[in-house]
Amino acid sequence: MSSSEDQNFIGVLPEEVLSEIFKWLDLRSVKNASLVCQQWSRIIFSNHNIQRFCLVLDTRPLHSLIRGELAKKWDAYSKWAHRKRKQFRRAVQHDEIQRIVQSQRCYRSLSCEQTEEKESTYLFKSLHPWKTEHLHTLKIDIKYQDCTKQMLNLFASVIRCIPQLHSLVLSRESDSEQEQKPWVELHSKTERNLLLNGVFPAVFDMPALQTLTTVQRTIHQAAHNFPLENMKELTLKNPYDESDYVPNTNVHQRLTNLETLRYNTKIKEEEFLAVCKHSRLLKELVIERSHPISQERVFYHLAKLTNLRRLSLLDINIPGTVNCDLVKLSKLEYLNLGNLSVENSLVLNLPQSITNLTIKVTPQNERSLMRVITSSLPKLKMLSIHLPSDDRSVIAHAPIVTLRLLPLLTCLEVFEFSYGYFSKSCLFNMSAPMQRLRKLRLERCRLETKTLKGLHEKFPKLKELGFECCRLKSGDVIVDEYRCF
Secondary structure, X not given: OOOHHHOOOHHHOOHHHHHHHHHOOOHHHHHHHOOOOXXXXXXXXXXXXXXXXXXEEOHHHHHHHHHHHHHHOHHHHOOOOHHHHHHHHHHHHHHHHHHHHOOOOOOOEEEEEOOOHHHHHHHHHHHOOOOOOOOOEEXXXXXXXXXXXXXXXXXXXXXXXXXXXXXXXXXXXXXXXXOOOOOXXXXXXXXXXXXXXXXXXXXXXXXXXXXXXXXXXXXXHOHHHOOOOOOOEEEEEOOOOOOOOOOOHHHHHHOOOOOEEEEEEEEOHHHHHHHHHHOOOOOEEEEEEEOOOOOHHHHHHHHHOOOOOEEEEEEOOOOOOEOOOOOOOOOOOEEXXXXXXXXXXXXXXXXXXXXXXXXXXOOOOHHHHHHHHHHHOOOOOEEEEEOOOOOHHHHHOOOHHHHHHHXXXXXXXXXXXXXXXXXXOHHHHOOOOOOOOOEEEEEOOEEOOOOOOOHHHHOOOOOEEEEEEEEEOOOOEEEEEEEEO
């Protein structure tokens, strides 16, 4: 009888158990595990683990392979005619492609980077449909402007033949001008997520499309090329610093079912008003920057978005302070007011449903604003306060009032503070311990020392303490440091 040391206990495990084990491994370890035996390779490349891998079509490794073969036959190769040399190179490519095609791996993601026009097209055609019919995600990067039309036509014929495709990423180094007429129609009945890096002269016939990320001028100048009526999530970005574009506010009339809208670029006042008027089902609205807004009463229109759960107004260009009534947003849970200078009445009129708040305070309004926050938002679980970064005097400001009133927020679990000065005994200013606080983070603050006295007495349930880009009194800088307890 064989001893227990000779028995292969791993080999008798059910494939379902092995699949769960592989799921917890990092990508490099999963790759190594796939080389152990055919059984492990089949398990890894035939279930959900395959979603972690991406087949990358890049002609540069082929060139390296060809150069290696040429080194072995250089004496004969140097005497060949041009036609025979071309046939040799194509034979090496064909053998490598056949090796990929005959593989049992069924990839869910494919990335095609066009390094050379003819070779990239040939490589992709050779793998279709054997390695494309099971795809869920397709990424295409077009490097050469002159062959954009040819590449789009190729992928248009392929996309309609991929029955499980639901995510498409198209990248292109676009010119600054928008093409007027589309060159091709990209049709897919299953496509749900579309990301466009650049401007593409195409009609996107994708009736199931729910998520779109594109440049801002595309959605304004070529909105008729997209199925916007059933859109759930829209992200607008802008690689160019454009301020003279004319927004097409009629676009938002078609976005009546939109639930998430992110402006990772500047928004104009008329766009903002159109969003509040037509997109009444919005649950999340993020505006990173804005062109100058003439008057603060524009923000009163936010009260129309009664379904909002998350609202972020990060860098809004408006003179003076902002005061508006958001009490009608009874479902709002997350509010980030960015660099807005707000009045106390705005905080007083916030719905009590808010659990996460990010707000700017100044040394002048710290006392009054903190009193309003602690009295009107009793359900806060996360509070992030930052002093104005453009005011050099805040470097020496100690947030004594904030620390004294903070224990009144009895549900608070996360507290973040940016800028300001913290002495080693600053926590003794707190009126009582905070029993629920588990995370404390200080960013771009000046510290007398990294050791804060009374830390565990004031925060008995603290699990994480973080310092980011903080400067010590000695002159040392803490770039990124976290302590877990």
